Amino acid sequence: MPTGATPVVATCTRDCPSACGLLAHVENGRVVKLTGNPDHPVNLGTVCRKAPAFVRRMNSPHRVLSPLRRRNGTWVAVSWKDALDEMADRLKDCVDRLGPESILYYMGFGERTALKILNARFFAHLGGVTTLRGTLCGGTGYAAQSLDYGPRVSHDPVDLANARTIVLWGRNPAATQFGLMPHLRQARERGAKVVLIDPRNSESAALADVHIRPKPGRDAFLALAVAKYIIEQGWQDQEFLAKYTDNLEAFLDLLARLSFEELLAACDVDALAIDVLARDYIIGRPTATLLGWGLHRFTLGHEMIRAVDALGAVSGNIGIPGGGVSQGFEEWGPYDQDLWGTNLHPPRRTFLMPQIGREILEASDPPVGMAVITAANPVCMAPNSDLVAKALDSVPFVVTMNMFLDDTADHADLFLPCAAFYEQRDIVASFGHNLVGPLLRAVDPPGECRSQFDIFMDLATRFPFAGEYVKSEEAWLRLLLRPLLEKGVAWDDLWRGPVRIPDAPLVPWANGRFDTPSGRFQLLTEVTACADCRDAARYPYHLLTVGGARHLCSEREPGDGDGPAELTMASEVALRLGLADGSPARMVSPLGSLAVTVRHDPTLRPDVVACDRGGWQKTGQGVNRLIPDMVSEVGQGTPYYEARVDVEALS
Ligand SMILES: Nc1nc2c(c(=O)[nH]1)N[C@H]1C(S)=C(S)[C@@H](COP(=O)(O)OP(=O)(O)OC[C@H]3O[C@@H](n4cnc5c(=O)[nH]c(N)nc54)[C@H](O)[C@@H]3O)O[C@H]1N2
Ligand SMILES: Nc1nc2c(c(=O)[nH]1)N[C@H]1C(S)=C(S)[C@@H](COP(=O)(O)OP(=O)(O)OC[C@H]3O[C@@H](n4cnc5c(=O)[nH]c(N)nc54)[C@H](O)[C@@H]3O)O[C@H]1N2
Ligand SMILES: [Mo]
Secondary structure, eight states: OOOTTSOEEEEOOSSSTTOOEEEEEEETTEEEEEEEOTTOTTTTTOOOTHHHHHHHHHTOTTSOOSOEEEETTEEEEOOHHHHHHHHHHHHHHHHHHHOGGGEEEEEOSSOOBGGGHHHHHHHHHTTOOBEEESOSSSHHHHHHHHHHHSSOOOOOGGGGGGOSEEEEESOOHHHHOGGGHHHHHHHHHTTOEEEEEOSSOOGGGGGOSEEEOOOTTOHHHHHHHHHHHHHHHTOSOHHHHHHHEEOHHHHHHHHHHSOHHHHHHHHTOOHHHHHHHHHHHHTTOSEEEEEOSTTTSSTTHHHHHHHHHHHHHHTTOTTSTTOOEEOOOOTTTTSOGGGGOGGGSOOOOEEEGGGHHHHHHHOOSSOOOEEEEESOOHHHHSSSHHHHHHHHHHSSOEEEEESSOOTTGGGOSEEEEBOOGGGSOEEEOOSSSSEEEEEOOOSOOSTTOBOHHHHHHHHHTTSTTHHHHOOOHHHHHHHHTHHHHHTTOOHHHHTTSOEEOTTOOSSTTTTSOOSSTTSSEEOOOOOOOOOOOTTTTTSOEEEEEEOOSSOSTTOOOTTSSOSSEEEEEEHHHHHHTTOOTTOEEEEEETTEEEEEEEEEETTSOTTEEEEESOOOGGGTOOGGGGSOOOOOTTTOOOOGGGOEEEEEEOO
């Protein structure tokens, strides 16, 4: 095991688009510090604020170090043998009595590395269990952009070096993708302009030259207003529109039907901002638009994203270096997709992830007899989280694989303690760039913690498919990474540091050929009228539950951010309600109420309140109790930011 001065190469597996290259510094058998790997072409040696907190969390006394079984309401330590014997018996019993679909496999976002594909494959060998469809994260963006371009491809972050203008549209890299910051800073240093479009004064406002604050959920109207203005001025890229797009007539007709007054009122942005943005997209070209996940979290998120794509096309920014409307990357893309194992069984039942609570409760044919949850905390992070808790309580046996006794563990029967990323060997791809990076075993897992790979291999020895499934880590990695090896990536290079996926483009769609049925870019042709939400009067504020700079979703532990959630409100609104900065208050939604501490922000829109997502219910937060479990119209995403609330002073 490496110790002492030479740090061990690692790649961050936190649920973050950065997937930074890291170096793990080891002392006395423990990782004591993570620093940025200077050889990584995206994070370039930088590291975010969460890295020290992550090391603290992994070395925390709260980390669970042995398997736990709930007996009469309390956790009791058990051996791995007993834990996995019971888990295997219960899996077999469900398959025999109710069929494999009575087992739910819930795969979270906590770790998405190559070997995790084998978790799903285990359940495929069982005969195919109930799995998830839709997502709590980026499904809407993928689906919307795929309608316009064909399967979503984004500009490589290093292409930002060619941009003269960078638009951060519903994205907050200063908090949520710190690994992008070197490129944004370098862009500013060479004179590029940065524009932020966000209803909130986010951490990224500090690097923006211009900040436009639309009403939440109305960006489609903002993008269409800019496109309409560009066309009225005659500034559009007529050649691109004529040669490479479909639906031009219908798109122009849509713009003609919407007046500027209507569009500006809908997004609550003034005409001057439209002129500024239009010039940024035309005179400031090449203009790179980075769409965040902020736009996904609406029922009509696809219209918002498609309207921004269309603005990119109108302004001639598609397919050019330094341009593009970029969103995400496929973090599972580099691996052999057959190994998920879906071809091992007939099509099976799926549950909508955004409505997992009611899906479990309503399942009858067969009912859910057992649930296995890996790297997830749905009782905290899924919407309508009290219903999720109730649903898990209705399941006879719930297994969770994690590191801490979080909100989800409170509703589980068996807890299997897992290794941290730098305690195992694996390969990591990213949803924010085109590189894969290695994980080496910098230290042994503490106590009895084990990697999920080890756990599933051990579990499988109790099943007849062990012969096909149980292989060494190296054997599986070679199979999973076959597509990369076939493209000429050398096996040894994969373990030395970050490797670029050979055929990933720096500038997608540069040849003007799109991956749509007609081979052309698809302009959108309709948007839904912007009738205000029905609950607006009773629940006057849009609740934005954003990614906070200090934590990655619910990756916390007791003592780290306990107590009421901090709710940011426009100062004038809070004062009108008699709420001084720091006052306790109650936030109310149609689902219930939650104690909060009010924080003033003089720059916030009066119709918006905001707090960080991810605080645990059991430490006094749990904001997802107030968020209804809806589904976005395209992509089966989760419209978290559609939630409306009221805020009341305590009497
Ligand atoms: N530190 C930290 N990093 C994270 C995370 C975290 O929780 N903490 N979460 C990780 C995950 S899971 C993901 S998916 C990514 C998400 O990364 P981001 O997309 O950057 O994060 P969000 O905070 O979801 O949303 C981005 C911004 O969208 C804004 N926004 C909300 N509604 C609207 C709107 O209607 N229009 C516009 N234009 N903007 C809007 C919000 O105010 C917010 O500042 O970050 C990852 N990185
Ligand atoms: N209100 C609100 N809620 C949201 C969102 C929002 O915008 N607003 N955004 C949503 C988004 S974008 C996302 S991606 C989801 C995330 O939803 P989840 O994936 O359910 O939530 P996380 O908090 O990321 O939980 C990840 C868990 O994985 C564990 N973990 C980390 N590494 C490992 C490992 O190596 N092995 C194992 N076994 N466990 C590990 C962590 O301890 C943590 O408990 O939340 C969503 N929830
Ligand atoms: Mo996410």
